[in-house]
Amino acid sequence: MKPFNLFPYDSNINFMRLRWISLATAGLLLLVAVGGMVTKGFNFALDFTGGVGVELRYDKVPDVDDVRHKLDASGYGGAQVQAFGSGKDLLVRLQADGKQAGGADQTSSIGDAVAKAASLAGNPAEKRSSAVISAQVGEELAWNGFYALLFVLLGFLIYISARFEWKFAVAAIIATLHDVIICAGWFALSGHEFDLTVLAGILSVMGYSINDTIVVFDRVRENFKSMRIPPRELLNKSVNQTLSRTIITSFVAFLTVFALYLYGGGSLRGMAESQMIGIIIGTLSSIFIACPLLLWLNVTKQDLMPKAKDEAALARRP
Numbered sequence: 381m382k383p384f385n386l387f388p389y390d391s392n393i394n395f396m397r398l399r400w401i402s403l404a405t406a407g408l409l410l411l412v413a414v415g416g417m418v419t420k421g422f423n424f425a426l427d428f429t430g431g432v433g434v435e436l437r438y439d440k441v442p443d444v445d446d447v448r449h450k451l452d453a454s455g456y457g458g459a460q461v462q463a464f465g466s467g468k469d470l471l472v473r474l475q476a477d478g479k480q481a482g483g484a485d486q487t488s489s490i491g492d493a494v495a496k497a498a499s500l501a502g503n504p505a506e507k508r509s510s511a512v513i514s515a516q517v518g519e520e521l522a523w524n525g526f527y528a529l530l531f532v533l534l535g536f537l538i539y540i541s542a543r544f545e546w547k548f549a550v551a552a553i554i555a556t557l558h559d560v561i562i563c564a565g566w567f568a569l570s571g572h573e574f575d576l577t578v579l580a581g582i583l584s585v586m587g588y589s590i591n592d593t594i595v596v597f598d599r600v601r602e603n604f605k606s607m608r609i610p611p612r613e614l615l616n617k618s619v620n621q622t623l624s625r626t627i628i629t630s631f632v633a634f635l636t637v638f639a640l641y642l643y644g645g646g647s648l649r650g651m652a653e654s655q656m657i658g659i660i661i662g663t664l665s666s667i668f669i670a671c672p673l674l675l676w677l678n679v680t681k682q683d684l685m686p687k688a689k690d691e692a693a694l695a696r697r698p
Contacts, residue, residue, distance in 0.1 A: 399672035413565020425575030454497035551673035585658025
């Protein structure tokens with residue numbers, strides 16, 4: 381695969397020389413992201429806040445984007461429109477507000493108004509049903525998402541501790557948390573809608589980030605076994621050796637998600653956006669954060685060798 385390398389296999393870009401700058405920059409970005417989440421908060425979508433759901437049926441298969449534009453023009457900005465069933469059915473979900481907090485009669489009238497607003501030329505919409513979506517369900521979903529995040533982090537910690545050693549696990553978890561917080565902070569600062577698809581995108585970012593970091597750590601482990609050079613030089617060489625693989629893989633993954641962002645429709649745009657940001661941040665963190673953290677934790681060859689084996693090997697020496 382060497383002909384496909386973007387950088388020579390024996391390149392020697394001194395990433396470790398920039399370790400304090402990169403770690404300080406990462407810390408600053410974390411502060412900005414956390415500050416945005418604390419001060420501005422998230423623009424939670426209907427999945428988390430509750431609201432009104434309206435099922436519509438058309439005579440012909442409608443264009444979802446056209447329906448969304450019609451609703452925006454009629455004052456239903458931010459409405460979520462999804463196709464289901466035969467393709468002639470659409471589910472329109474509206475954010476809860478004071479006007480939508482009434483009883484069944486008001487919910488029914490909202491459904492009628494939405495059907496009228498969503499009708500297309502030569503393809504009218506018929507209201508099939510309308511119902512209130514409880515905000516309590518959204519709160520439960522938010523907690524489930526938080527528990528999923530903790531479960532994934534714990535699983536990563538156990539896996540990396542077993543495969544490497546605790547210093548590698550700590551560095552990988554910090555790098556992954558950095559990626560997740562930056563990605564979530566972007567949605568808080570930008571005010572873009574935060575729904576379940578965005579949460580799914582952020583969880584997938586965790587998997588991508590940890591995979592990229594493990595590839596670099598594998599090379600670190602192999603180099604520790606075969607090279608007798610100082611840890612700083614070894615970590616630098618490991619990042620350089622995996623640099624082409626990291627950038628090529630990230631670029632291909634980014635193109636896939638970018639296509640989803642452009643052509644996946646409004647319902648998938650938030651997920652694609654979170655994944656694009658996560659791929660960029662995850663690539664940078666595997667290069668500029670993971671290995672500098674290992675150096676800061678003073679990793680050595682002995683961290684990859686169980687103590688009992690070390691003592692047995694020393695005992696056999698003359």
